Amino acid sequence: MNEALQRIADFDLSEEQRLVRRSVREFAEKEIAPFVEEYEREARYPTELIEKLVPLGFIAPMIPEEFGGSFVDVVSYGIICEEIARVDWVVASVISVTNSLVGGSILRHGSEAQKQRWLPPLARGEILSSACLTEPSGGTDLGNMRSTASREAGGWRIRGTKVFISHAAHAGLFFVVASVDLSKKHKGVTAFLVDPASEGISIGDFPMRTLKRDKLAEVHFDGVFVPDENVLGEVGGGFPVLGSALDMGRYSVASRCVGQSQRCIDLALGYAMEREAFGQKIGEFQMIQQKVADMVCRTEGARGVVYRLGRMKDAGVERASMEASLAKLMASEAATYNALDAIQIHGGYGLSEEYEVGRLLLEAKALEFGEGTSELHRKLIAEHALGLRGR
Secondary structure: OOHHHHHOOOOOOOHHHHHHHHHHHHHHHHHOHHHHHHHHHOOOOOHHHHHOOOOOOOOOOOOOHHHOOOOOOHHHHHHHHHHHHOOOHHHHHHHHHHHHHHHHHHHHHOOHHHHHHHHHHHHOOOOEEEEEOOOOOOOOOHHHOOOEEEEEOOEEEEEEEEEEEOOHHHEEEEEEEEEOOHHHHHHHEEEEEEOOOOOOEEEEEOOOOOOHHHOOEEEEEEEEEEEHHHEEOOOOOHHHHHHHHHHHHHHHHHHHHHHHHHHHHHHHHHHHOOOEEOOEEHHHOHHHHHHHHHHHHHHHHHHHHHHHHHHHHHOOOOOOHHHHHHHHHHHHHHHHHHHHHHHHHHHHHHHOOOOOHHHHHHHHHHHHHOOOOHHHHHHHHHHHHOOOOOO
8 A cells, every 4th residue: 555545634544444445446546547538538428337336336335235235334435435536526426326315315214115126226236326406497496496296196297307417318216306386495395216217208418518428417307207105205305305315415525526636636746746847847846836735735624524524424413514514615625726726737738638637627616516506505604603504
């Protein structure tokens, strides 16, 4: 194990957790990293890379073994997300959605029948899942969603549109939220488990300037019938379902951001000690060293906050909303600023296709929006500090 890996802020990790890091990093470097740029250029969804997660149990670390998962502690789960995201945002996103959003929600709020039906195929990688939450006019404001679910004998009819949806065209399960009564705002929101093959669902491309390999989609629900047994939790109880997933969702995204922050450091260090100008390596210039120092400080600070949140969850803290916002905010902004500094260190080459740091900037910026914008998290942190919001 090299010294740099040993020095990552993990002195309070167990030997088992350190082994998880070593194993996942070795796997990611060998089995995923060499193919990411190719998949991005070809705008090809990384099905083959995702399939490699399954034999090692990396796809379902938060799903219990009784359902076919490889259940680990929360800190180890974060390390898995971090190390996979260090080389690929999209493959790490599959782990995050499977465990934090969809699988985790079924585990906490699903009926026994729902758990038996959906968790084993998710854990075995037989199907992927997709969370259909964001709407064209809603974004972070889920309480003002326009998707509706109208009552019908034996079930519900869902109508509406969701955007920025990852993995939709490859999913075997949709986690969908819609309102049963728009006048009730968040109290009308209900969570549903939906088969993507259901009549009335159409999935269209949602072109992006980045994450071409993610195949982000726009999903339309045109009177899609969902039986009563596919309601997740209580009718009108979608916000509690979402609320319990928020901490873990933000935790997994923050972990992924730490991984991307670390990748920016790794790439910048290598380049700074290879590139020469004015007769010396650019890493010997004080201004470059200042950027490197800032990058390391941001990453280690974010990593410490993320691990703290993981330890809180392992200790049984049900809701840690402020700590989740702290982790998400610090880690996502660290990833963006580190990418900017890495590009500056690379100079013009930072925007060339020969180097990946330019791609990392756009991907990091996307992570600033996911699981709540930076503006939202600053608001939440301030409200917690001022005593205007509960834990």
